[in-house]
Amino acid sequence: MMQSTSSDAFLVNAYMSGNEAALSELVTRHKQRIYSFIYSKVFDRDVAEDIFQDTFIKVIKTLKRGAYNEEGKFLPWVMRIAHNLVIDHFRKNNRMPKFENNDDFNIFSVLSDNSLNIERQIIKGQVENDVRRLIDELPEDQKEVLIMRIYKDMSFKEISLQTGVSINTALGRMRYALINLRKVIDKHNIILTN
Amino acid sequence: MQKFYSETSRVDDVNKNLVPKEETIKFLLDYSMALSVIDYHKMKFEALLN
Numbered sequence: 001m002m003q004s005t006s007s008d009a010f011l012v013n014a015y016m017s018g019n020e021a022a023l024s025e026l027v028t029r030h031k032q033r034i035y036s037f038i039y040s041k042v043f044d045r046d047v048a049e050d051i052f053q054d055t056f057i058k059v060i061k062t063l064k065r066g067a068y069n070e071e072g073k074f075l076p077w078v079m080r081i082a083h084n085l086v087i088d089h090f091r092k093n094n095r096m097p098k099f100e101n102n103d104d105f106n107i108f109s110v111l112s113d114n115s116l117n118i119e120r121q122i123i124k125g126q127v128e129n130d131v132r133r134l135i136d137e138l139p140e141d142q143k144e145v146l147i148m149r150i151y152k153d154m155s156f157k158e159i160s161l162q163t164g165v166s167i168n169t170a171l172g173r174m175r176y177a178l179i180n181l182r183k184v185i186d187k188h189n190i191i192l193t194n
Numbered sequence: 195m196q197k198f199y200s201e202t203s204r205v206d207d208v209n210k211n212l213v214p215k216e217e218t219i220k221f222l223l224d225y226s227m228a229l230s231v232i233d234y235h236k237m238k239f240e241a242l243l244n
Contacts, residue, residue, distance in 0.1 A: 020226060028219075031212050031213055048212075049214055049218055053221065060222065060229060061229070061230055062228045064226075065240075
């Protein structure tokens with residue numbers, strides 16, 4: 001390991017000539033200042049971590065390519081890279097605004113995913129099957145009206161025309177169909193919820 | 195309203211001794227080890243050798 005008294009310029013030159021340990025010394029020496037600077041702008045540990053990493057990737061690339069002119073300003077140069085990457089980060093975020101949650105309000109408490117997951121799809125399928133089996137148990141005239149109304153989405157006028165009974169009779173059959181369904185559900189304690 | 199006044203200033207956090215994670219540093223040192231720049235007829239190629 002390098003002596004920690006070596007100047008930045010010496011370490012930079014050593015690294016550019018292939019001494020990997022010199023980079024370790026440079027990072028250790030300046031990590032706190034650079035990281036704190038980035039954090040003071042972004043206020044997010046993970047984002048700061050990413051920007052810190054990107055900063056040093058640029059530093060490493062530039063030094064390895066021999067594209068850096070050592071003028072005794074290593075830290076200001078690294079800070080400038082970090083500063084530019086912070087600006088890039090905010091530019092990117094302006095195009096895609098980010099909502100920050102805090103203790104008082106969490107966006108996920110008002111947003112929910114309404115699409116059914118696999119478990120819910122299965123439950124929904126089971127509930128629909130149970131309902132169909134219950135409907136099958138109804139008297140034929142009530143079943144006919146209920147299927148036309150609920151599954152075929154027909155109006156009572158259309159139902160009355162098709163079955164040849166009055167609208168009132170169709171309404172009455174629908175009513176009894178629902179009453180009978182509820183009775184069976186209550187009697188057998190069937191739970192039909194998703 | 196109370197919350198507006200009692201909110202802890204974010205500047206306080208910055209004064210703490212903040213350093214990046216060890217794994218970030220390790221990643222950078224490993225990256226540096228693996229990266230080599232190849233010179234070829236005034237062109238430079240980067241190669242990551244693991």
